[in-house]
Amino acid sequence: MKLLVVGTSHRLAPVEVRERVALDGDGEAALAQRLGESGEAVCLSTCNRTELYLAAADADAAGDRATAALADLGRIPRAELEPYLYRLEQEAAATHLFRVAAGLDSLVPGEGEIQGQVRSAYERGAVGPLLDRLFRQALHAGKRVRTETAIGESPASVASAAAALAAQVFGDLAGRRIVVIGAGKMGELAARNLVSRGAELTFVANRTLDRASSLAERFGGEALSLDELGSQLEAADIVVSSTAARDTVLTREQVEHALPARRGRPLLLVDLAVPRDVDPTAKELHGCFLYDIDDLQSVVEQTLTGRRGEAIRAETIVAGEGERFQQWLGSLDSVPAIASLRERAEAIRRGELAKASPRLAGLSEHERHAVDSLTNQIVNKLLHQPIMRLKEAGLGEEDERRAPQGRLEG
Amino acid sequence: MAELLVWPALIAYGEAAFAYAGNARRPGSLGRLATWGVRLGWLAQTALLVVQATNADGFPWSTWAGSLNLFVWLVVSAYLIWGCSPRYRLLGLGVMPLAAALLAISYAAGGTDNATGAAWGDVVLVLHVGLILVAFAGFTVAGGLAALELWQERELKSHPAELLRLHVPSLVALDRLTITTVAVSLGALTAGIVPGLARLPDRGLDVLVAGTVVLWALGASVLYLRVRAGRRELAAVLALGGVAAVIVLQLGLLFAHVA
Numbered sequence: 001m002k003l004l005v006v007g008t009s010h011r012l013a014p015v016e017v018r019e020r021v022a023l024d025g026d027g028e029a030a031l032a033q034r035l036g037e038s039g040e041a042v043c044l045s046t047c048n049r050t051e052l053y054l055a056a057a058d059a060d061a062a063g064d065r066a067t068a069a070l071a072d073l074g075r076i077p078r079a080e081l082e083p084y085l086y087r088l089e090q091e092a093a094a095t096h097l098f099r100v101a102a103g104l105d106s107l108v109p110g111e112g113e114i115q116g117q118v119r120s121a122y123e124r125g126a127v128g129p130l131l132d133r134l135f136r137q138a139l140h141a142g143k144r145v146r147t148e149t150a151i152g153e154s155p156a157s158v159a160s161a162a163a164a165l166a167a168q169v170f171g172d173l174a175g176r177r178i179v180v181i182g183a184g185k186m187g188e189l190a191a192r193n194l195v196s197r198g199a200e201l202t203f204v205a206n207r208t209l210d211r212a213s214s215l216a217e218r219f220g221g222e223a224l225s226l227d228e229l230g231s232q233l234e235a236a237d238i239v240v241s242s243t244a245a246r247d248t249v250l251t252r253e254q255v256e257h258a259l260p261a262r263r264g265r266p267l268l269l270v271d272l273a274v275p276r277d278v279d280p281t282a283k284e285l286h287g288c289f290l291y292d293i294d295d296l297q298s299v300v301e302q303t304l305t306g307r308r309g310e311a312i313r314a315e316t317i318v319a320g321e322g323e324r325f326q327q328w329l330g331s332l333d334s335v336p337a338i339a340s341l342r343e344r345a346e347a348i349r350r351g352e353l354a355k356a357s358p359r360l361a362g363l364s365e366h367e368r369h370a371v372d373s374l375t376n377q378i379v380n381k382l383l384h385q386p387i388m389r390l391k392e393a394g395l396g397e398e399d400e401r402r403a404p405q406g407r408l409e410g
Numbered sequence: 411m412a413e414l415l416v417w418p419a420l421i422a423y424g425e426a427a428f429a430y431a432g433n434a435r436r437p438g439s440l441g442r443l444a445t446w447g448v449r450l451g452w453l454a455q456t457a458l459l460v461v462q463a464t465n466a467d468g469f470p471w472s473t474w475a476g477s478l479n480l481f482v483w484l485v486v487s488a489y490l491i492w493g494c495s496p497r498y499r500l501l502g503l504g505v506m507p508l509a510a511a512l513l514a515i516s517y518a519a520g521g522t523d524n525a526t527g528a529a530w531g532d533v534v535l536v537l538h539v540g541l542i543l544v545a546f547a548g549f550t551v552a553g554g555l556a557a558l559e560l561w562q563e564r565e566l567k568s569h570p571a572e573l574l575r576l577h578v579p580s581l582v583a584l585d586r587l588t589i590t591t592v593a594v595s596l597g598a599l600t601a602g603i604v605p606g607l608a609r610l611p612d613r614g615l616d617v618l619v620a621g622t623v624v625l626w627a628l629g630a631s632v633l634y635l636r637v638r639a640g641r642r643e644l645a646a647v648l649a650l651g652g653v654a655a656v657i658v659l660q661l662g663l664l665f666a667h668v669a
Contacts, residue, residue, distance in 0.1 A: 150437070154574055164574055169566065171580030263640030266581060286643050289566050302571035 001039065001130050002059035003329070005093040006066035006085060007051030010107055013084035020074035021050045021081075029124035031069060036126025038062070042135060044100070044121040046114065048107055053097065055130035063087055090329060094134055095322035101142035102314055103152065109307045110151030110314070115142045133328065141321040148317060151310035154303035158186075159193040161299040162270045162291065166194060166238050169266050169289055174198035179236040180221075181229065181250065182243030183211035186272045190240045195219060199238065205229045206243070233258035238268045241277040249277040255288055262287065270296070338390050345379050412465075415458035416513075416522045422451030423486075423510035430503040437577065441499045448493065448506060452486050455513070458522060459483055469536050474667035475521025477543060478660070482513045484547030488591070497579045504554045534605045541602030542622070546656045548595025549625065552588050552632075553653030556646040559584040563643065588649050589636050595652075596629035618662045625655045 008021060023031060023045035031052070035041035039056035052069065056062035067085060071078040088096050096105070101118045103110045122135035146152050155161040163173075170176055176199040180187045183206045191201050201219035205226050206212035212223035224232065226249065233239070233254060243249055250269070255278075259267065269290040271278040276292055283290040353360075353375060360371060426447030433441040459480065462470040471480040489505045492498055516522060562581055565573040579587075603622060610619070628648055636645035 150575070153577070165566075165570055167580065168570070168574060168578075169581050171583045260640070264585070264636060264642030264645075265640075266642075283567060291570065295570065299571040299574065303574070306575060 001055045001057060001332075002062075002089060003053075003055050003093050003130055003134065004059050004063055004066075004087065004089045005051055005053050005096060006063055006070070006087045007044075007049060008070070008081075008084045008086070009049035009051070009105065011105075012086060017074070017076070017081070017084050018048070018050065020076060021045075021070050022047070023050060023073070025120065025124060028121055031073070032121075032125040035062075035065060035069060038065075040126055040128040040131040042121050042125030042127060042131055044118060046117050049100070049105075051100075053093070053125075053131060053134070055128060055134075059089055091322060091326045094137075094325045094329070095318065097134060097138045098141040098318045098321050098325075099315075101138040102145035102318055103142070104145075104311055104314055104318065108156040108304070109311045110145075110149075111156065112146070112152045115139065115146070118142065134325065137321060137325055141318055144317050144321070145314040149310040149313045151307050151314050154306055156300060156303055156307070158272065158293065158296045158300060159190045161296045161303070162190045162240070162272075163193040163197055165270075165289070165291060165296075165299070166199070166268050167197065169268050170237060172198065175200065176237040177202045177235060178238045178240060179203045179205065179229070179232055180215065181205045181226070181239065181241035181277060182245075182273065183208075183215045184242045184244070187240050187242035188215060190242075190270060190272060191219065194238060194240070202236070203232050205232070207245075230254045230257065233267070234261040236267070237265070238270065239278075240270045240272065242272040243277050244273070245277060246275060248279050249273075250279065250282070252279040252282045252285070255279075255282045256285060259285060259287060272296075338387055341383065341386065341390075345383055349375050349379050412458055412461050412522055415454050415461060416517050419451045419454035419458060420510060420513055420517065422447045422454060423506055423513060426451060426502065427507040427510050430499060430506055433499055434503055434576075437499075437575075441496055444499065444502055444506070445494050448486065448490060448502065451509075452483070452490055455479075455483050455486070462522070469532065469539070471521075471543075472535065472539055473521065474663050475516050475519035477521070477539060477663065478512055478516040478519070479521040480540075481543050481546055481660070482509050482516065484543055485509055485550050488547050488551040492587070497577055500576065500578050501554050501558055504557065505551070508550075534608055538602055538605040538609075541598045542606070545595045545599035545602055545625075546659065548591050548598060549629065549649075549652040549656050552591035552595060552649050553651075553656075555584055555588040555591060556649035556652075559588060559646050560643070560650065563646075585636075585642055585646070588646060589633065592629050592632045592649055592652070596626065596633065599626050599629060616666075618659065618666060621655065621659045621662055625652065625659065628652050628655055 008018060010018065023043060028043040028045055031043045032041045035043075035052060035054060039054060039062060041055075042053040044051045044053065050070065052066040054062045054066055067078060067082065067087075070085065071081050074081060097118075099105045101115060103112065103114050106114055118135065119139060122131075122139070125131060125135070127135065155164040166173060166176070173194060176194075178191055178194055178199050178201045180191050180201060180203070183204060195201055201216070201221040203222050203224045204212040204216040204219075205224040205228065206215075207226055209223050209225060216223045229250065239250070241249060255267070255269070264287060267288050269278050269282065269288065271290065271292045274293060278290055278292075280290070280292070282288055353372070360368065363371065426444045429440045429444035429447055433444055462476075471477050485505060486509050489502065493502055493505070558578065559581060562573065562578060562584065566581065599622070603626065606619075606622075628651055632645045632648045632652070635641040635648065
């Protein structure tokens with residue numbers, strides 16, 4: 001069996017091509033079942049890639065089928081699609097999947113979602129021994145990269161940077177109260193990120209109450225007019241502001257007035273607006289942490305620099321896992337030899353027992369069992385050394401177990 | 411026997427201090443090495459204290475050097491309660507060099523020998539010294555936590571990205587922990603002062619007594635400012651001042667013993 005991957009990703013194809021060959025969960029499963037009829041197949045489709053992992057006796061034919069399947073899926077002539085496709089075989093294909101699972105091939109290095117997407121694709125796939133081993137090892141490689149490096153620990157977007165800073169101030173965000181000023185997309189995105197970490201959106205303040213109500217309803221909060229904002233600052237933990245106002249929406253005086261009633265509880269102000277909504281001098285107040293869009297972007301930039309540094313360490317882990325897979329792949333050739341050796345030995349043992357059966361006729365059931373067990377042990381001891389030699393040549397215990405039962409037992 | 415246990419404790423604490431410093435520069439496996447250094451050092455020092463207690467005729471830590479030995483053990487014990495969590499490794503950078511240095515001083519001054527001190531039967535003295543030392547250790551750790559909190563507050567305002575990379579406890583968690591530690595220490599100090607009051611008529615008021623009262627007032631002020639007045643930052647500054655008070659008191663104890 002040969003391993004190969006045929007696919008396209010953000011590195012080769014523009015979104016116009018990627019979106020045409022994208023698959024949902026059911027589509028992944030259906031295509032994997034279809035391609036798996038002549039071997040094994042797993043389809044991995046995310047917003048950045050669609051890849052078909054195949055294990056087949058004839059790699060060329062399997063590759064052609066995969067290319068044709070992608071062309072059909074996107075309704076793109078094959079000749080037009082091929083420049084956007086890559087095709088990798090054996091170790092190269094395995095290492096590629098390990099890099100994908102570790103988030104090293106992602107647009108944002110180390111992004112964590114890909115691990116779940118690889119797992120789902122594996123679970124929906126038509127897997128046999130080869131792809132099963134490949135995907136389990138890929139998930140293991142991804143997990144190692146996440147636990148042994150800091151690649152996925154820092155925020156990679158403005159919204160997640162705001163959430164990470166909130167967590168640094170408050171720790172657990174469960175029950176923390178968010179007030180959103182303005183009903184824009186940016187504010188909503190930041191609020192959504194905070195809510196996903198357990199915080200509660202309590203109020204949305206906006207010039208027009210209609211738009212505030214619409215956003216507040218989606219998060220189970222209440223709408224406020226901007227005039228009522230000051231009174232809510234005392235109870236709020238996090239304020240996210242993103243209006244299109246030309247003037248300051250939240251003044252230093254308003255913040256200063258709210259602080260004594262907070263009794264030392266920190267107040268986090270996230271100002272995503274340009275021009276800024278919150279008076280920048282509010283940053284000087286004790287217990288008040290104010291971040292504007294530049295502060296958050298700077299967090300993201302430093303994070304990405306850090307992630308690229310960690311990616312070098314992650315590549316070493318992936319390379320090691322690739323090497324381990326390569327050894328396993330190489331050892332597969334020895335499996336038939338060892339299975340055949342066992343089969344032959346077992347046949348001889350059974351033949352000799354059959355020949356001796358007239359002489360053993362007087363034995364009780366218990367004694368027959370003892371003779372059977374004894375001969376089995378002798379055969380095993382005789383085979384031990386040659387099998388060990390074969391194993392030293394690269395065969396692992398796991399491969400023995402994977403060999404068809406019939407061949408092992410004769 | 412005691413000699414055999416001092417060195418492993420000293421080496422382990424020293425290793426932890428260096429590993430914490432290395433971990434601050436590049437977080438990773440050095441942090442785990444540091445944690446194991448603290449654990450093994452603490453175990454060795456615990457064994458040392460047990461040997462001292464078994465071999466001595468009386469309470470072996472009533473001398474200045476002996477009390478310093480016990481003080482170091484209490485500080486490391488308090489740190490160990492949560493200090494093995496990776497997020498508190500930066501606190502270890504402050505605590506472990508201090509622990510290693512003070513244990514070395516205690517050793518040099520004979521605090522790890524099988525000294526004979528006050529009789530075990532002198533329950534009042536044992537309680538007094540024990541509880542005061544628990545309070546000193548608590549105020550020291552609270553000071554470290556307060557320093558970390560104040561530093562984090564400054565970093566959150568000026569270099570938030572670098573702070574996120576360090577994985578330190580949240581500001582609110584540090585605030586809560588500082589206040590809890592101060593409250594426990596103040597309780598121990600109060601309980602330690604009460605047996606000491608019985609000796610006050612014989613001893614009279616001196617600098618050490620005054621210093622202990624100042625430390626008590628400092629702890630009470632921290633709690634008042636944080637819990638009643640809501641002045642988090644000022645409370646943290648005062649908690650940091652508690653470390654200075656403990657240092658002054660330790661020096662006062664040294665001079666008292668030398669005199």
